[in-house]
Amino acid sequence: MTYSEQAQTGKKEYAALKEASPEVMGAFGDLHKANVKDGALTVKEKELIALGIAIATRCEGCILSHMNRLIKEGVSRDEVIETINTAVMMSGGPGTVYGGKALAYFDERQ
Structure with a gap:
């Protein structure tokens, strides 16, 4: 399965969870919307932070999700590598494994 296919599966699973638990998932969505807008930091900067945290905490689904937004924000390969x-x-060491996954997904999307 490609990373793009994994990202699509993740979206479907998230939608199913949102349907099963609308109150909690709605609140999580509201939190995300409230944070992911330009402020003292740009959306791109916030998403780079989120990508770094996703790599460090070993959350493959989070890596894919935040990389999707970063690509929409025009992230460069060099910015991804520095993150x-x-x-x-x-x-x-675990960061090298999940960082490799992040870079592979970026390259797959290019």
Whole structure:
């Protein structure tokens, strides 16, 4: 399965969870909407932070989701690599595994 296919599966699973638990998932969605807008940090900067956290915490679904938004925001490969490098600095060896997944997905989408 490609990373793009995994991302589509994740969207379907999220939608099913939202249907099963609309109150909690609605609140989570509201939190996301309230944060992911330009402020002192741009949306792109916030999404780069989220990508770094997703790599460091080893959440493949989060990596795919935040990479999708970053691509919409016009992220460069160099920005992705620097974010991966920072995540590796904070998480060590596991960051190299999940950072590799993040870079592979970016490259797949290009």
